[in-house]
Amino acid sequence: xxxxxxxxxxxxxxxxxxxxxxxxxxxxxxxxxxxxxxTTTAKLIADILKPDVGEILxxxxxxxxxxxxxxxxxxxxxxxxxxxxxxxxxxxxxPNEIEIDTMLKKxxxxxxxxxxxxxxxxxxxxKLSLLRTLIFKPKxxxxxxxxxxxxxxxxxxxxxxxxxxxxxxxxTWVLISHQPHIINELCDTVHFFANGRLIESGKKEQVFLxxxxxxxxxxxxxxxxxxxxxx
Amino acid sequence: MDIINEAIQVFTQxxxxxxxxxxxxxxxxxxxxxxxxxxxxxxxxxQYHFPGKRIIIRVNHTLLGIPPVVVGLLVxxxxxxxxxxxxxxxxFTIKGMILAQIIIITPIITSMVYSYAVNTAPAVRAFAxxxxxxxxxTKILIVxxxxxxxxxxxxxxFGRAISEVGSVMxxxxxxxxxxxxxxxxISMLKSQGIYTEGVTLGVLLLVFAFILQWAxxxxxxxxxxxxxx
Numbered sequence: 461x462x463x464x465x466x467x468x469x470x471x472x473x474x475x476x477x478x479x480x481x482x483x484x485x486x487x488x489x490x491x492x493x494x495x496x497x498x499t500t501t502a503k504l505i506a507d508i509l510k511p512d513v514g515e516i517l518x519x520x521x522x523x524x525x526x527x528x529x530x531x532x533x534x535x536x537x538x539x540x541x542x543x544x545x546x547x548x549x550x551x552x553x554x555p556n557e558i559e560i561d562t563m564l565k566k567x568x569x570x571x572x573x574x575x576x577x578x579x580x581x582x583x584x585x586x587k588l589s590l591l592r593t594l595i596f597k598p599k600x601x602x603x604x605x606x607x608x609x610x611x612x613x614x615x616x617x618x619x620x621x622x623x624x625x626x627x628x629x630x631x632t633w634v635l636i637s638h639q640p641h642i643i644n645e646l647c648d649t650v651h652f653f654a655n656g657r658l659i660e661s662g663k664k665e666q667v668f669l670x671x672x673x674x675x676x677x678x679x680x681x682x683x684x685x686x687x688x689x690x691x
Numbered sequence: 692m693d694i695i696n697e698a699i700q701v702f703t704q705x706x707x708x709x710x711x712x713x714x715x716x717x718x719x720x721x722x723x724x725x726x727x728x729x730x731x732x733x734x735x736x737x738q739y740h741f742p743g744k745r746i747i748i749r750v751n752h753t754l755l756g757i758p759p760v761v762v763g764l765l766v767x768x769x770x771x772x773x774x775x776x777x778x779x780x781x782x783f784t785i786k787g788m789i790l791a792q793i794i795i796i797t798p799i800i801t802s803m804v805y806s807y808a809v810n811t812a813p814a815v816r817a818f819a820x821x822x823x824x825x826x827x828x829t830k831i832l833i834v835x836x837x838x839x840x841x842x843x844x845x846x847x848x849f850g851r852a853i854s855e856v857g858s859v860m861x862x863x864x865x866x867x868x869x870x871x872x873x874x875x876x877i878s879m880l881k882s883q884g885i886y887t888e889g890v891t892l893g894v895l896l897l898v899f900a901f902i903l904q905w906a907x908x909x910x911x912x913x914x915x916x917x918x919x920x
């Protein structure tokens with residue numbers, strides 16, 4: 461997927477990306493401070509927002525195979541089960557009940573299968589949202605901070621799930637996260653955003669260790685310091 | 692027991708039962724048509740941006756506050772024998788009363804649906820895009836996700852329809868067995884000094900209103916109680 465001369469104005473905020481290539485079959489990380497343009501770029505890729513100028517070349521990807529989950533995911537006004545099967549329903553795919561039950565059990569949602577989805581905790585809603593996103597086997601997945609409220613145990617399960625899917629189907633992922641260990645453990649490449657612009661792209665080691673950009677350096681130092689402080 | 696017996700007697704009297712029937716027919720028909728118009732217009736106004744949209748919204752808001760008796764007068768002038776729609780012979784008929792009610796209720800439903808849609812639809816639309824829903828599936832989902840609010844708007848419209856006096860009095864003419872509604876009957880009974888029947892009809896109207904409000908609130912409450920903020 462390639463983004464060429466993309467511009468989008470949202471109030472006083474402008475996204476301006478001259479060029480961005482997201483290699484297929486890789487896990488990409490979007491990093492940067494709050495309000496740097498990560499989510500807006502992701503929304504443009506997912507077709508939630510339309511660009512004012514420029515284009516996104518999907519290179520054969522069908523828009524129905526691109527999906528995105530948010531930090532505060534939208535929950536349908538119905539049960540956990542109905543939420544999970546929604547993407548299947550709109551594709552006229554009969555849900556595999558055994559598969560769904562196994563999945564719900566694995567992620568501790570089986571007991572809440574018939575519960576009203578909006579009554580779940582924020583972490584559980586994020587889990588549900590991730591499962592709902594992955595159930596229809598998309599080819600391009602954007603995870604916008606959806607791993608932020610998960611417990612360490614759940615986080616590990618989902619990290620493993622992402623890696624398992626990646627190994628089996630080699631799809632493209634974009635992870636937006638402020639948690640450096642997630643980016644470090646999962647991503648192949650990172651793209652650094654600041655003030656609505658993409659200021660650095662490359663292999664994660666290259667960006668984290670050798671970037672000469674002062675904004676990137678400051679951000680990385682702060683994140684590393686935060687990690688050390690946590691330990 | 693005397694009060695109940697008296698109430699039963701009132702309802703079995705000729706004319707009162709008809710007033711209840713006329714009220715319900717008028718309210719159900721006008722609310723059905725207004726709901727179709729109001730829900731469609733509310734959702735269209737939310738979804739599309741076009742020149743004159745703000746004016747339509749303002750006009751709609753203005754119509755919310757228009758006195759029903761003025762609507763009644765306008766419809767009367769339209770439907771009177773020499774009026775532009777006189778050839779339809781709708782004056783002093785239930786159909787004429789329904790027309791007046793539609794003009795009163797549609798802006799209420801439109802305004803409520805539009806306000807809810809502005810807050811709800813963008814998030815539903817974004818979600819639907821990420822799930823790969825088609826345009827048609829997205830529209831269905833928006834309506835489904837707003838079902839409580841839409842129901843509430845319809846109930847509000849129905850409450851307004853059964854309690855309306857001014858416009859139905861002018862357009863319907865309060866003709867016994869034909870266009871006399873519960874409210875116009877109460878008004879007439881009061882002017883004749885027949886208070887028992889008037890109060891009984893009033894209580895019945897209150898019961899209708901209570902049932903509708905209770906149903907609407909319990910519908911909303913059930914979801915609000917379950918929501919995790």
